[in-house]
Amino acid sequence: MRVMVMIKATKASEAGVMPSEELLAAMGKFNEELVKAGVMLGGEGLQPSSRGKRVRIGGGRRTVVDGPFAETKELVAGFWIWRVASMDEALEWVARCPDPMPGEETEIEIRPIFEAEDFGEEFTPELRAQEERLRVEIEERAGPGAATSASGAPGKAGAKIFPHLWYAQEAEEAARFYASIFPDSHVDRVTPLMSDSPSGPPGSVKVVDFTLFGQRFQATSAGPHHEFNDAVSIVVRCDDQAELDRYWNAFLSNGGKAQACGWLIDRFGLRWQIVPAVLDRMMSDADPARSKKVTDALLKMIKLDIAALEGAYRS
Numbered sequence: 218m219r220v221m222v223m224i225k226a227t228k229a230s231e232a233g234v235m236p237s238e239e240l241l242a243a244m245g246k247f248n249e250e251l252v253k254a255g256v257m258l259g260g261e262g263l264q265p266s267s268r269g270k271r272v273r274i275g276g277g278r279r280t281v282v283d284g285p286f287a288e289t290k291e292l293v294a295g296f297w298i299w300r301v302a303s304m305d306e307a308l309e310w311v312a313r314c315p316d317p318m319p320g321e322e323t324e325i326e327i328r329p330i331f332e333a334e335d336f337g338e339e340f341t342p343e344l345r346a347q348e349e350r351l352r353v354e355i356e357e358r359a360g361p362g363a364a365t366s367a368s369g370a371p372g373k374a375g376a377k378i379f380p381h382l383w384y385a386q387e388a389e390e391a392a393r394f395y396a397s398i399f400p401d402s403h404v405d406r407v408t409p410l411m412s413d414s415p416s417g418p419p420g421s422v423k424v425v426d427f428t429l430f431g432q433r434f435q436a437t438s439a440g441p442h443h444e445f446n447d448a449v450s451i452v453v454r455c456d457d458q459a460e461l462d463r464y465w466n467a468f469l470s471n472g473g474k475a476q477a478c479g480w481l482i483d484r485f486g487l488r489w490q491i492v493p494a495v496l497d498r499m500m501s502d503a504d505p506a507r508s509k510k511v512t513d514a515l516l517k518m519i520k521l522d523i524a525a526l527e528g529a530y531r532s
Contacts, residue, residue, distance in 0.1 A: 218456045219258065219330040220299050220307050226292035227321040231265045231285060236317075243315035251299065254498040255454070256310060260297035290324070298330070302456050302495045302523070334400055345401075352431075379433040380451070383443070384485060388436035391485045392427035395434075398467045399453075402429045416440040450480065450488035458493075458523045465491050465520050479521040493523045499530045 236244070251257035267285035274280075286292060295317070301307045307327050317323060333340055333348075384391060389407050396402040410422040416439040425436045455461035468491075469475060472484030479492045499511045507530055514529035515521065 218301060218303070219332070220301060220304070221328050221330055222297040222299055222307065222311065223293045223326045223328070224295045224317045225324040225326065226266070226289050226294040227318045227323050228289060229321055230294040230318065231267070231289055231292065233265050233267075237319075240315065240317075240319065244317070247313065247315055250313070251297070251310065254501070255494070256299045256301060256498075258298040258300055260295070262295040263293060266292050294318075294323075300456075300494065302493060304329070306495055306498075332400075379435060382434070382436040382445075382487065384436055384438050385441045386438045387485055388423060388425045388438040391483075391487070392425045392434070392436055394471065394483075395429055396427060398464060399429050401431045403427065414439075445482075445486040445488060447480075447488055450490050452490040452492060454492060454494040454496075456494055461491055461493060461521065461523065475519050477519055478515055479518070492521055493526065495523070496521075496526065499526065502530070 248257060248260070265285065269284040269286075271282040271284070271286065272279055273282055299307060299310065301310070304327065311325050311327065314325065317325070333345065382388070382391075389404070392404050396404055405426040405428060408424045408426070409420045410424065411419045413419060414422055416422045422440075423438045425438070427434050427436070453464055455464065465481065468481050468483050468489065474482045476482060476488075479490050481489050481491065483489060496511075496515075500508055500515075502508045502511075510529040510532060511526055514526055518525070
């Protein structure tokens with residue numbers, strides 16, 4: 218899940234008092250930890266409300282109200298966008314956050330962000346396609362990585378790096394299968410190569426462009442070559458056990474084979490790791506004893522059990 222984490226304003230922040238060098242350094246270190254753990258998606262500080270404006274809407278009218286605004290405790294001085302497994306994980310990170318307003322009382326508010334699936338059937342395929350077009354346009358204007366999809370995944374247009382998978386003949390079938398499992402996923406195009414090649418005559422080789430979680434992938438159907446093996450796998454980070462179970466079961470009920478430690482082989486031979494998003498943080502904990510407990514628990518599992526891993530981490 219994604220959350221917005223908002224630091225509420227104080228009299229000092231509204232007066233334009235800038236943070237000290239010590240606080241900036243502490244916040245910089247905290248942000249590095251967030252990024253290393255794969256939690257932080259973005260964040261910014263906001264200037265005082267005296268430099269802002271509000272637009273009041275009602276009765277078909279728009280009224281502009283100039284700052285400053287009186288309700289200091291309800292104003293926001295800065296924010297992050299985080300990807301976490303649960304609200305409990307977000308609270309754990311907030312507990313580690315440096316005091317953002319030394320000498321004053323403030324609040325940090327955590328709010329879940331709507332995801333595409335939250336809108337149900339009202340978010341039609343046409344609306345999803347519209348969002349995709351807008352995201353592509355935003356990225357083309359602002360540069361690669363600037364846009365995000367409804368699921369929070371980085372935009373794919375103009376991606377400088379993406380995986381390319383070689384299948385003997387099932388690339389399109391595989392891409393459509395993967396897109397049926399994951400949100401914000403679809404097959405974009407199938408392009409036959411109209412030239413003779415070592416793999417066959419014109420039209421026999423096909424290049425499949427597809428999207429999984431908003432990330433660009435490409436695959437080729439080009440005849441037998443090297444088979445997939447454990448040297449390359451696709452990692453899927455899951456926000457909770459229900460999501461992990463859903464993907465795991467989708468692969469296994471369609472010809473997949475479980476391996477160990479969250480790994481499985483799909484019916485096309487490609488390896489996948491279906492893991493909880495919190496796993497990186499727990500295994501890289503600064504306390505080697507806690508990290509070892511998590512690793513020991515993981516090595517005994519086939520499908521990963523998030524509650525059991527968290528229990529080991531906290532034991």
